[in-house]
Amino acid sequence: MPTLDITPLRSFAAVVAFSGVRRAADTLHLSPSAVTGHIRRLERELGCRLVIPQGRGISLTSDGEELSIRARDIVQQHDDAVHTLTPLADNEILVAATEHAAEFLVPTVVSLLHERLPDRAVRLRLTRSAHVRDLVHDDRADVAMMLTRPARGSVRVAPIPLRWFAVDDVPREDLVLFAAPCAIRHQAVASLGGRPHRVATECVNHTSVIGAARDGVGMTPLPRIGPTPDGLRTVRGLPRIPDIDLYAATSERITDPVRHEVLALLRSTLRSSDG
Structure with missing residues (x-):
């Protein structure tokens, strides 16, 4: 029976979340070729095609859809087990975000953290906003981005159409x-x-x-x-959907200057994307 290692699964889950290899690679702090190699390794182990290039991103095959459901759960279970038994090291920080923030907001925030905190390794968790709030309330997330209902200590970043x-x-x-x-x-x-x-x-x-x-x-x-x-x-001609609010929270492990930079970066990125 094939054995699926957690590192290629983590790369695959990131490619799915970011809808492409390059942004996944940037956020995982890997080269695009390394991430592509992880995907090819999974395909060899499983004997099936998982992803197909699609414009600027990727689309999933039916087998890729099947694995995407399981990969995120496996990675989350793995990370939960690791966190329970081995809490974050002093040189690690956890970024938790709603999947909707993945493609355009998370990579910019992670890049800023790498630049401002070069001695820290960044762990990443992309999940539902409700789970992001849980990570904040459990004092596990150092930088968190969530939609609609804020977590304790979070700040409203901006409304999103x-x-x-x-x-x-x-x-x-x-x-x-x-x-x-x-x-x-x-x-x-x-x-x-x-x-x-x-x-x-x-x-x-x-x-x-x-x-x-x-x-x-x-x-x-x-x-x-x-x-x-x-x-x-x-799609035109439908009733307007009310805007949804993006909130951000940081832990005490993030200094006030870096926290202010993260918030300013999120707001400027949203303004530029709206333009």
Whole structure:
């Protein structure tokens, strides 16, 4: 039976979360070739194709979808076990963030932390906002980014616009959504009011949501951060989805000057992406 090592699984989970190799590599502090090598290693071990290049990012094969569900859980279980038995070392910090912040916000924050705290190793946890809040409340996250409901001691960074995205000619009653609980899902569906709609498919990660929307399964609500995902267009003529707030929190392990820089960087990145 093949054995799947945690390092390639971590790279695969990051590629899925960031919808591409380069941003995953930058955040993991690895070279793109190393991350690609990890993916190829998993494909060799399993005897199947996992990812396919798609524009600026990647799409998942059906086998990749299957592994993406399990990889995140395996990495999370591994990290939880490691944290329980071996707490963060003095030279480590944990960045926890909602997956929706992964592609455009997390890499910039991690890069800043590497620059300002070069003696610290950065661990990364991309998960649901509710889990990010738990990490803050348990004093485990050193830098945290979450949507809607703030954690203890968090600061409101900025409102983030939400929009419906789809390919052309998709029926407007068919929806592609994150599996509940999901604040964006709740807010977007509520905005439809009495308009007929049905959940065509539910997904467990951002890349799967984008892939299903690209395949014409339905329209999906996404935060408007950065460029429109390849192959998708904004859906016009629907009721406006209220903005959703991004919050950030830092631990006492992050100095006040670095904390202020992190907040300023997040706000400037959001302003530039909105422009």
